Amino acid sequence: DAGVIQSPRHEVTEMGQEVTLRCKPISGHDYLFWYRQTMMRGLELLIYFNNNVPIDDSGMPEDRFSAKMPNASFSTLKIQPSEPRDSAVYFCASSFRGQGESPLHFGNGTRLTVT
């Protein structure tokens, strides 16, 4: 298996622009997580899905952020409009089971820079 695939690896955009981050989870994994990593705040869970349904989005910073999972093999995280404080590394992860019963498999992240 190729693992969790994220695209793009790097994204540089100007404030106010829309940004879309993409993730392909490992086939057969029922859970998908979006995390954000910064030096100041560490790793923060933004949202997670179970069987394509959003379960907990309490970590989504504000209405500018939205996430979708239209099918079991694809998810997007969208920021509209983007702001410089959104600059971070965004990770997607998937797991076979929930409740922490199986490990998370992380992609290599998308490094977002908003100028």
Next chain:
Amino acid sequence: SQQGEEDPQALSIQEGENATMNCSYKTSINNLQWYRQNSGRGLVHLILIRSNEREKHSGRLRVTLDTSKKSSSLLITASRAADTASYFCATLFQTSGSRLTFGEGTQLTVNP
């Protein structure tokens, strides 16, 4: 905050030495996991230990869990330069569904 806190924040040792990292948390957990992150990469799972377990081993890794003290430790024996990375504990609290909460990590540097 519910998240685990690692100690120390940074650790520098020589190749061949053992490295011990600690994680403390505040509320009851279902399980605790340790992850490694190499620079510029995603996190990689190392070990999962459940709340009813006290110790687990995987190769050169040994994890202990003391629920009475709400703490865990990760021991890497006979360290290698390739072990240089950040190490994170992640806790699943009893009321958090599938929300895994990560600590701030320990940056380990193993000098050849």
